[in-house]
Amino acid sequence: MIELQNVTKLYGKVIGVNDFTLKLGAGAYGLLGPNGSGKSTLLNLITGQLRPTLGSVRVMGESPRNNAALFRRLGYCPGSEGLYSSVSAFEWVKYLQQLQGMSTADAGVAAANALDLVGMTPSMHRSISSYSRGMRQRTKLAQAIAHDPDILILDEPFSGLDPVGRHELTRVLLDWIDLGKSLLFASHVLHEIESITQSFLLICGGRLLASGTAEDVYAMMVGLPNEVALRCNNPHALASLMLREQVVDSASIVEDTVTVATKQPARLYEQLPGWLQNSGIEVTEMHSADESLQALFNSLMKMHRGEL
16 A cells, blocks of 8 residues: 655754665554654655655555546545635535546536545534634545545544544544545644554654554553652652652652653652652642654654664
8 A cells, every 4th residue: 555665854964864764555544753753754745745855655556646647546634724715615625626536517426425534513604713613633544535536644533533523524434444544643642643543653853763552552561660740748758758769760859840761660650649648748740652653752762873
């Protein structure tokens, strides 16, 4: 379905994608990486909007660059807005289908069906300028699926959606996959992709660091230090307590927050309430910095550089 061979994309002296080699068969894949990791550059190369500085890109065996016939088989939902505020969602989606070669009548039917699929029918004749961010996101998805493409490529499609909108969009994408269609879904949040597919591509610094299933991703995290931040009324006492209990490898303090690195997160979470009760320390906020998988990406980058 998609093949990249030693692809590098340079923006002057800045590297967007670095020696990227990849082969994907038909199916659903999640492209996972932190912001600025090269996800959007990679998608723009796959959709032919960018030309690689080095290497080759093939989609269904063809170069996507200036390939109108191939692009009719792709559906693309970009991360940027790119909407005309003075027209309605129906007019905008219909016009884009006409650019794909549909007649006016067929484009209107396709636009109405796609907007209904993403829950925009009640508002589809209103001006886009009156839409919330989530409604604009739904409209972008509608234009991507209206011409019934073979491959759907999405760049951060959940951005701006509330929990209900996320659930509804997840259902739409799962139904799409059930039809036997292919999907490439970019996000920096693991659980967003995990709700759609179990096949992951991990990218950071413009490089493909790893690929596999969700289980593979979690297996790679085993043994890596988890970073946990705790805001409390006595951070020095809390840091000393956790170091004394040998449950953390390191601790740093900034104002009222202690940030620790631990290879035993389960033990920390299990025993922390008892320690707090006995010590009188009050924790008002706790979160893991690894929810975005940044620690995993950092560790994989160090492995690539030979530092681990």
